[in-house]
Amino acid sequence: MKQPLIQLQNVYKQFGSTVVLDGVNLNIYKGETTTIIGKSGVGKSVLLKHLVGLIEQDKGEILIDGTPLTGMKTKQIAAFRNKISYMFQSTALFDSMTVFQNIALPLEENTRSGKKAIRAKVQEKMKQLDIIGIESKYPSQISGGMKKRVALARALVTDPEIVLFDEPTTGLDPIRKSAVHSMISNYQKKLGFTAIMVSHEIPDIFFISQRVAMLDEGKILFEGTPEAFQNSDEPAIQQFIQGLTTRHDDLTGVAHQTQGEQRFKEALARFNRYGIHFSIILLTVENLNEIYHQDVHAALKNLAHQAQKITRITDTCSRYGMNRILIILSDTRYDQAKKVCAKVVDGIKLSGGGIIKPYPEFCFSVSAGIAEVREGNRMEDVVAGAESSKSIVYEFNLC
Amino acid sequence: MVELGKMELENKKSPVAKLGELTLLYIQELGSIAIFFSKGFFLIFSLPLHLPRILQQIQFIGTKSIFVICLTGAFTGMVLGFQGYYSLVMFGSEGFLGSAVSLSLIRELGPVLAAIMVTGRAGSAMAAEIGIMRISEQIDALKTMNINPIRFLISPKIAAALISFPLLTALFDVIGIFGGYLTGSILLGITPEIYFSRAETSVLMKDINGGFIKSIFFAIIVVSICCYQGYYTHTRSEGGFGAKGVSLSTTNAVVHSCVIILVADYVLTSFLM
Numbered sequence: 182m183k184q185p186l187i188q189l190q191n192v193y194k195q196f197g198s199t200v201v202l203d204g205v206n207l208n209i210y211k212g213e214t215t216t217i218i219g220k221s222g223v224g225k226s227v228l229l230k231h232l233v234g235l236i237e238q239d240k241g242e243i244l245i246d247g248t249p250l251t252g253m254k255t256k257q258i259a260a261f262r263n264k265i266s267y268m269f270q271s272t273a274l275f276d277s278m279t280v281f282q283n284i285a286l287p288l289e290e291n292t293r294s295g296k297k298a299i300r301a302k303v304q305e306k307m308k309q310l311d312i313i314g315i316e317s318k319y320p321s322q323i324s325g326g327m328k329k330r331v332a333l334a335r336a337l338v339t340d341p342e343i344v345l346f347d348e349p350t351t352g353l354d355p356i357r358k359s360a361v362h363s364m365i366s367n368y369q370k371k372l373g374f375t376a377i378m379v380s381h382e383i384p385d386i387f388f389i390s391q392r393v394a395m396l397d398e399g400k401i402l403f404e405g406t407p408e409a410f411q412n413s414d415e416p417a418i419q420q421f422i423q424g425l426t427t428r429h430d431d432l433t434g435v436a437h438q439t440q441g442e443q444r445f446k447e448a449l450a451r452f453n454r455y456g457i458h459f460s461i462i463l464l465t466v467e468n469l470n471e472i473y474h475q476d477v478h479a480a481l482k483n484l485a486h487q488a489q490k491i492t493r494i495t496d497t498c499s500r501y502g503m504n505r506i507l508i509i510l511s512d513t514r515y516d517q518a519k520k521v522c523a524k525v526v527d528g529i530k531l532s533g534g535g536i537i538k539p540y541p542e543f544c545f546s547v548s549a550g551i552a553e554v555r556e557g558n559r560m561e562d563v564v565a566g567a568e569s570s571k572s573i574v575y576e577f578n579l580c
Numbered sequence: 581m582v583e584l585g586k587m588e589l590e591n592k593k594s595p596v597a598k599l600g601e602l603t604l605l606y607i608q609e610l611g612s613i614a615i616f617f618s619k620g621f622f623l624i625f626s627l628p629l630h631l632p633r634i635l636q637q638i639q640f641i642g643t644k645s646i647f648v649i650c651l652t653g654a655f656t657g658m659v660l661g662f663q664g665y666y667s668l669v670m671f672g673s674e675g676f677l678g679s680a681v682s683l684s685l686i687r688e689l690g691p692v693l694a695a696i697m698v699t700g701r702a703g704s705a706m707a708a709e710i711g712i713m714r715i716s717e718q719i720d721a722l723k724t725m726n727i728n729p730i731r732f733l734i735s736p737k738i739a740a741a742l743i744s745f746p747l748l749t750a751l752f753d754v755i756g757i758f759g760g761y762l763t764g765s766i767l768l769g770i771t772p773e774i775y776f777s778r779a780e781t782s783v784l785m786k787d788i789n790g791g792f793i794k795s796i797f798f799a800i801i802v803v804s805i806c807c808y809q810g811y812y813t814h815t816r817s818e819g820g821f822g823a824k825g826v827s828l829s830t831t832n833a834v835v836h837s838c839v840i841i842l843v844a845d846y847v848l849t850s851f852l853m
Contacts, residue, residue: 230720233723233724234723235720235723235724259726262723262724262725262726263726265724266724266725267721267724269717269720269721271716271717273716273717273718273720273721274718274721275713275718275721276712276718277709286725286727287725287726287727290725290726290727290732291725291726291727
């Protein structure tokens with residue numbers, strides 16, 4: 182049986198009268214990426230700080246390779262901290278130092294490398310993270326996204342064995358976010374470090390994590406593979422997965438158009454970088470703009486509901502314009518997309534168009550178009566491709 | 581309910597009990613500051629030495645304070661020259677102005693005023709800088725990088741203060757004596773030879789050493805209190821992890837430093853006399 186590298190046993194932490202960790206049990210395995218997810222303010226960052234000894238637990242044990250962290254001698258703690266890196270949510274860059282000095286600091290203080298070797302190493306990391314040219318700038322002179330990448334470079338410059346990432350992609354644009362995720366994943370595979378990440382980026386984290394742990398009300402509610410997490414029947418987990426509800430379009434209940442566009446960009450970046458194909462389905466309520474009856478809007482809602490029911494967690498379903506629902510099917514070719522589309526259409530037919538109360542001269546139709554992304558395509562091209570291939574899949578009329 | 585009970589109990593305490601509690605808290609904090617200083621002081625000598633950081637701090641605490649020290653030193657000496665002259669002239673002993681100005685400056689005003697000026701200029705900045713580093717998790721970041729924050733941040737400041745304070749005090753004294761000469765001799769007509777010869781004969785090595793000893797103690801007081809207030813910004817009940825916490829730490833650093841400088845000055849003077 183695989184032995185965990187880090188074990189949290191019944192860890193309990195209270196701040197004043199607020200219990201943050203209420204008996205946390207968690208295993209972190211060597212060479213894996215474990216992502217801790219959970220609602221905001223649930224104590225994920227606090228949990229991460231326990232692992233590096235920044236906060237000490239009130240009760241329970243944290244074992245590092247079987248040795249309790251609290252019982253470690255100063256030299257053992259120093260040796261452990263030399264193996265570990267922490268990327269702070271707030272970046273925690275030293276504002277009185279330049280970007281170069283920030284990244285070089287752990288090497289200067291903890292290694293016997295010469296100035297040339299340190300410079301070379303820092304520049305290598307800066308190149309990999311696309312932050313060349315800002316060496317002499319201070320953190321206050323660079324953007325939030327750049328700060329994140331500088332913090333990431335500082336965390337990785339010592340080639341650590343364990344890296345803790347506290348929301349590494351918050352505030353980054355989709356392409357950068359995708360780049361950072363793929364970089365963490367690539368580095369993890371290449372260097373074999375153990376990554377522990379706190380993130381809200383669902384579903385992106387499922388692509389790069391071997392294990393997912395969900396923290397809820399001070400306890401680990403779930404610990405296992407991303408697949409098992411997505412398939413879990415636990416209501417709190419399902420609620421969390423669908424927890425983007427607060428950011429959903431009021432009418433349809435699916436993501437906003439901007440979110441759909443962002444997801445499209447991320448999928449396109451993955452396609453361009455790794456050749457992961459994806460397809461889209463564009464569902465249109467054809468005459469929504471002409472009819473100002475609430476039932477038609479209910480039909481659009483039903484359409485979105487049917488589309489969302491059929492899509493996987495890695496897919497995205499968003500509103501696209503006034504009368505359209507866009508489904509982005511990740512890792513899906515055209516033929517597979519056709520099958521998914523057929524299922525959506527079946528769902529619409531079975532539900533009879535939703536809660537429509539028929540009345541004279543009321544008619545509306547739903548059309549569906551499918552397109553697979555090809556090289557050099559922009560979003561407009563793919564949507565235009567789907568538009569040109571669309572056909573009426575459902576008609577309702579009492580004309 | 582328990583909280584409410586505690587509050588009621590708190591209100592029922594007599595003023596004497598409250599004063600006692602406050603005194604105990606203050607003494608406790610002074611003990612913590614002493615431990616904090618000792619840690620920082622001994623870490624100055626841990627290898628490899630942080631010489632560039634010490635030089636950087638000497639520049640910040642020492643070099644950048646020169647202008648303020650010169651300005652305040654000159655005006656203090658000039659005021660002493662005026663006041664001393666008009667007091668001494670009543671007894672027909674204005675010839676002793678050189679002695680009066682130089683002894684007051686070297687024994688008392690030089691170390692005290694120089695320390696207070698550096699507290700205002702560099703001490704407040706130290707408290708604010710470290711406080712901001714604390715609330716923006718930069719100190720935690722140092723810990724995770726296996727860098728001792730006290731050795732990295734506090735020790736160079738202690739070393740720099742111990743070097744800078746006596747030098748700044750000496751500068752304050754010299755400029756002050758010159759200021760006294762400007763008013764006493766140039767404006768009020770005392771012969772320069774008399775002013776300087778009186779100053780030279782009346783000032784003993786014991787007085788100069790006493791002034792330096794005071795300035796070293798004041799350096800310890802200022803750097804310990806200011807760095808301590810910034811370093812533990814997050815532990816204060818009010819303002820903790822925020823701008824208010826940093827502002828309170830800075831205010832406390834300056835006020836506590838100045839008060840303790842004056843108290844320590846009295847104690848040291850009584851020992852040195």
